[in-house]
Amino acid sequence: MTAPTTGAAGDVTTGAAAGARVEFRGLYRRFGDTVALDGLDLTVEPGELLALLGPSGCGKTTALRCVAGFEHPDEGAVLVDGRDITGVPANRRDAGMVFQSYSLFPNLNARDNVAFGLRVRKVAAAKRHARAQELLELVGLPSVGERYPHQLSGGQQQRVALARALALEPRVLLLDEPLSALDAKVRVTLREEIRRLQLSLGITTIFVTHDQEEALSIADRVAVLRAGRLEQVTDPATLYDRPATPFVAEFVGTMNHIPGTASGDRVTVLGRALPVDGPAVHGNVDVLVRPEAVILTPASDGTATVVASSFRGSTARLRVELADGSELLADVPGHDSVRLAPGVRVSVTLVDRPVLVSEPRVSAGA
Amino acid sequence: MAALTPAPLPGDAPASSGRGRKGRPRVWRVVVLSLAALYFLVPMAASFWFTVDDPQGFSADAYGQIFSAPGFGSSLLLSLGLAAATIVVVLLLTLPAMLAVRLGAPRLRPVLEVVCTLPLVVPPITFVAGISTVLRFGPEYLARTPFYQTIIAMQNPDFPVVLVLAYVVLALPFAHRSLDAGLRAIDVPTLVEAARNCGASWPHVVFRVIVPNLRSALASASFLTLALVLGEFTVARLLSFQPFPVWIVYISGSQAQVSVAVSLFSLLLTWLVLLAVSVAGRNRS
Ligand SMILES: Nc1ncnc2c1ncn2[C@@H]1O[C@H](COP(=O)(O)OP(=O)(O)OP(=O)(O)O)[C@@H](O)[C@H]1O
Ligand SMILES: [Mg+2]
Numbered sequence: 001m002t003a004p005t006t007g008a009a010g011d012v013t014t015g016a017a018a019g020a021r022v023e024f025r026g027l028y029r030r031f032g033d034t035v036a037l038d039g040l041d042l043t044v045e046p047g048e049l050l051a052l053l054g055p056s057g058c059g060k061t062t063a064l065r066c067v068a069g070f071e072h073p074d075e076g077a078v079l080v081d082g083r084d085i086t087g088v089p090a091n092r093r094d095a096g097m098v099f100q101s102y103s104l105f106p107n108l109n110a111r112d113n114v115a116f117g118l119r120v121r122k123v124a125a126a127k128r129h130a131r132a133q134e135l136l137e138l139v140g141l142p143s144v145g146e147r148y149p150h151q152l153s154g155g156q157q158q159r160v161a162l163a164r165a166l167a168l169e170p171r172v173l174l175l176d177e178p179l180s181a182l183d184a185k186v187r188v189t190l191r192e193e194i195r196r197l198q199l200s201l202g203i204t205t206i207f208v209t210h211d212q213e214e215a216l217s218i219a220d221r222v223a224v225l226r227a228g229r230l231e232q233v234t235d236p237a238t239l240y241d242r243p244a245t246p247f248v249a250e251f252v253g254t255m256n257h258i259p260g261t262a263s264g265d266r267v268t269v270l271g272r273a274l275p276v277d278g279p280a281v282h283g284n285v286d287v288l289v290r291p292e293a294v295i296l297t298p299a300s301d302g303t304a305t306v307v308a309s310s311f312r313g314s315t316a317r318l319r320v321e322l323a324d325g326s327e328l329l330a331d332v333p334g335h336d337s338v339r340l341a342p343g344v345r346v347s348v349t350l351v352d353r354p355v356l357v358s359e360p361r362v363s364a365g366a
Numbered sequence: 367m368a369a370l371t372p373a374p375l376p377g378d379a380p381a382s383s384g385r386g387r388k389g390r391p392r393v394w395r396v397v398v399l400s401l402a403a404l405y406f407l408v409p410m411a412a413s414f415w416f417t418v419d420d421p422q423g424f425s426a427d428a429y430g431q432i433f434s435a436p437g438f439g440s441s442l443l444l445s446l447g448l449a450a451a452t453i454v455v456v457l458l459l460t461l462p463a464m465l466a467v468r469l470g471a472p473r474l475r476p477v478l479e480v481v482c483t484l485p486l487v488v489p490p491i492t493f494v495a496g497i498s499t500v501l502r503f504g505p506e507y508l509a510r511t512p513f514y515q516t517i518i519a520m521q522n523p524d525f526p527v528v529l530v531l532a533y534v535v536l537a538l539p540f541a542h543r544s545l546d547a548g549l550r551a552i553d554v555p556t557l558v559e560a561a562r563n564c565g566a567s568w569p570h571v572v573f574r575v576i577v578p579n580l581r582s583a584l585a586s587a588s589f590l591t592l593a594l595v596l597g598e599f600t601v602a603r604l605l606s607f608q609p610f611p612v613w614i615v616y617i618s619g620s621q622a623q624v625s626v627a628v629s630l631f632s633l634l635l636t637w638l639v640l641l642a643v644s645v646a647g648r649n650r651s
Contacts, residue, residue, distance in 0.1 A: 105560070105561070
């Protein structure tokens with residue numbers, strides 16, 4: 001079922017010797033009755049930015065902490081450049097981490113926070129201050145060195161934390177939802193900056209997020225986790241267009257469930273036969289269709305009605321009620337939203353391309 | 367959480383405290399403050415009056431006699447020494463335990479809290495009765511063993527280690543409270559992990575990351591312990607040692623004026639220490 005892994009990461013690594021390859025080998029971790037990691041197998045290529053995506057509680061943080069050394073797998077191993085680091089203490093691992101919560105040392109100013117790791121390594125004061133200043137400039141904060149964490153905004157604190165994580169020139173960068181505490185606008189700019197920095201440093205980066213848009217927009221590859229297992233790992237475009245499983249399809253982007261009848265490799269839906277993406281099936285199924293793959297044409301004899309419309313600039317998302325009373329979402333170009341105002345009768349067709357099917361939802365029959 | 371420590375930005379703190387919002391609250395503030403001040407100042411003024419009262423009018427003689435009164439220096443030094451030892455022991459006991467519980471076994475936190483608060487509910491008399499029973503436990507046949515000699519050494523009147531141990535128990539609730547408040551204000555697990563991630567060893571984490579961020583909590587724990595030891599009478603008296611508080615009572619029997627003068631003096635001393643501690647805990651900027 002897993003879609004073929006594309007070589008997207010390979011392109012990025014050219015000339016980047018800085019990143020290490022990180023491998024999760026059959027990681028298993030349980031807390032009491034909860035299984036946080038259930039045999040996770042995943043390889044992060046040198047220099048790539050891999051987003052770990054999944055619903056809350058699926059084990060993203062746990063996986064990341066296994067790399068940082070704050071969590072120890074019950075079974076399995078973490079390999080960095082082929083070396084098993086499972087037994088290496090956290091302070092000797094070659095991985096910088098940015099935490100979800102603000103984690104700057106409150107008693108140190110921004111510069112000393114960044115220089116903390118260098119100080120641990122007994123780098124001379126002048127040298128580490130110069131390096132800290134350099135790093136602060138790198139994250140776009142050249143003039144906050146003297147400020148204490150409580151004098152910095154959330155976004156600035158996370159930037160400083162990023163600079164601190166990079167100070168020891170680690171070969172792996174671990175980001176555990178570093179943007180989740182920030183407001184939407186800052187989140188977008190900062191994630192782009194992280195990406196730019198990551199590309200220029202060529203550092204292998206694992207970026208944990210539960211925001212699919214964030215994952216799709218900056219990652220080389222996205223790994224979708226579900227209940228401690230890898231569901232699919234591939235580049236963002238493939239993940240969106242050809243999700244390997246209904247779970248991924250559901251989790252990444254929006255999906256319509258439209259009842260249909262399958263016979264082998266074709267499925268009949270909304271009066272049209274489409275090829276099935278995946279193994280042959282028979283009987284009643286749900287056909288999974290993206291809103292942008294739904295085509296609406298105004299027609300006085302149409303069987304469906306537009307019931308709601310929300311304009312989003314370049315596109316508009318419409319809610320359409322079908323003849324049987326079920327609803328689906330459709331994305332149309334923004335300028336079409338006038339023709340397709342609520343109340344307009346329309347005919348509904350689907351873009352002719354292979355579709356994913358899943359078991360019918362319990363509620364769908366009603 | 368750590369970022370939420372209410373550290374005032376420069377410039378906005380003093381402005382609001384000086385002026386009341388409206389006239390009325392300000393009046394009340396003055397009234398309450400004056401009443402509280404009266405409550406504390408009147409007895410002290412009366413004490414002071416008593417110490418300087420003299421048939422001829424005014425005399426600071428009592429204060430001069432403090433320093434020459436027999437046993438003043440030795441008992442004060444003993445108390446300060448006991449206080450220092452108690453502070454060291456109680457901090458070495460509580461801080462690592464509280465850190466370990468926070469990092470490794472958060473579920474044990476209530477247990478630790480109860481254990482540390484327990485001394486508050488045991489009356490000192492009961493406590494001393496227990497200690498003296500233990501100290502008296504020394505059958506003849508043990509006389510030559512190191513155990514017995516340790517018990518004897520602990521009761522050396524020059525520096526009664528047994529008092530340190532007793533004071534450690536008595537100071538436990540106060541030290542625990544102070545440190546708990548300090549630890550609540552910072553996100554210990556995250557800071558520890560951030561420091562570990564930067565390559566810090568465990569001792570480095572504790573002394574360079576945790577302790578600096580607990581400075582005011584450590585200071586207040588130390589101060590409370592100091593105040594407790596400088597004022598503790600029951601245990602010391604019943605175990606027949608003579609630290610400062612016991613000496614004050616002893617001297618008051620013979621020289622009333624001097625004993626009150628000494629009380630005022632020790633109050634002043636405690637204040638100075640409080641001032642020093644609060645300054646030490648505050649100078650961050
Ligand atoms: N220290 C712990 N003690 C007990 N259970 C834990 C612990 N850490 C994680 N878990 C459990 O393991 C599971 C996975 O947790 P994890 O933090 O890895 O999830 P996550 O994918 O990062 O979720 P989120 O998006 O909410 O951060 C959860 O069910 C969580 O309750
Ligand atoms: Mg998490």
